[in-house]
Amino acid sequence: MSKNIITPFDRNQDMPLFESAGHQEAFARLQLMVKNNYLGVLTGEVGSGKSTLIRHLVHGIDHMSYQPVYLSIAGLKPRDFYSEMLHHLGETAPFSLVKAKRLWEEVLEARHKQGDKTLVVIIDEAHELSQAMILELRLVMNHRMDSVSFFPLILVGQPELRRILRLKKYEAVSQRIGLRYHLGGMTRDETAAYIRHRIKAAGLDKPLFSEGAIRMIYSATQGIPRPINHICSQALYDAGCKGHEVIEESHISRVLADMERQRGTAG
Ligand SMILES: Nc1ncnc2c1ncn2[C@@H]1O[C@H](COP(=O)(O)OP(=O)(O)O)[C@@H](O)[C@H]1O
Ligand SMILES: [Mg+2]
Numbered sequence: 001m002s003k004n005i006i007t008p009f010d011r012n013q014d015m016p017l018f019e020s021a022g023h024q025e026a027f028a029r030l031q032l033m034v035k036n037n038y039l040g041v042l043t044g045e046v047g048s049g050k051s052t053l054i055r056h057l058v059h060g061i062d063h064m065s066y067q068p069v070y071l072s073i074a075g076l077k078p079r080d081f082y083s084e085m086l087h088h089l090g091e092t093a094p095f096s097l098v099k100a101k102r103l104w105e106e107v108l109e110a111r112h113k114q115g116d117k118t119l120v121v122i123i124d125e126a127h128e129l130s131q132a133m134i135l136e137l138r139l140v141m142n143h144r145m146d147s148v149s150f151f152p153l154i155l156v157g158q159p160e161l162r163r164i165l166r167l168k169k170y171e172a173v174s175q176r177i178g179l180r181y182h183l184g185g186m187t188r189d190e191t192a193a194y195i196r197h198r199i200k201a202a203g204l205d206k207p208l209f210s211e212g213a214i215r216m217i218y219s220a221t222q223g224i225p226r227p228i229n230h231i232c233s234q235a236l237y238d239a240g241c242k243g244h245e246v247i248e249e250s251h252i253s254r255v256l257a258d259m260e261r262q263r264g265t266a267g
Helices: 021-035 050-060 078-088 097-114 131-141 160-165 168-174 188-201 211-221 225-242 249-266
Strands: 039-044 066-071 118-123 153-157 177-183
Touching (some): 021 050, 021 153, 021 177, 050 118, 078 097, 211 249
Parallel strands (some): 118 153
């Protein structure tokens, strides 16, 4: 199979958002988190579309009023957090954590007084946050311990994040969560519509996926976009090489068998 062809399932640049019910609901909640300065949590399986939603949120935000800051750092610690944030705000972060924290508070107060743009802090892969950072969130958002938060902070992560935040030691943090959403897989009909959406977004009207092919894709992926992309892309190579215009069950079977074999050799 030639792998030099780019299919509508490989490119993600400028891909319009497919609005499944789950993606729509998640997006609406992300907007509410921003509007209400919430500590918000978005969880979902790997490849379900969390980072894609965040990209659309950041892209569509009113940049006259908001300043988004996107962090995706494995094992983020309070020191990294403050230095990243200060850096984004044009400050040089002092080496000492205590000083960095104090400077962050001062900058935040000053921005608030001056009516500067509201920060929108997004922490992706938040299931990998260090314990110290999770505990720090309380202070990050509400250093005065009295008033409401100056800005929204959105944690994005795998389902594991839900379990972590339920731990007793994080109770003070979870009590501050204003809104949360768990993004599940798409339905079978949505999976079919998603596949059409990707093909159409690439400016094509072919190939078509047969009902049976879609059924197989859905049952192999439970409606999670990234594995759907992977299977569709492989099936297109397969069909393309043979000059077929309709993707049938036989193409999907071959791809799934290939994936199974690869899993076997990888493990
Ligand atoms: N609603 C959507 N519309 C279009 N493409 C999507 C959508 N959701 C996910 N995708 C595609 O699926 C892939 C995985 O999504 P991603 O946002 O990286 O998942 P996650 O961050 O949850 O692991 C991306 O390549 C993206 O293009
Ligand atoms: Mg992601």
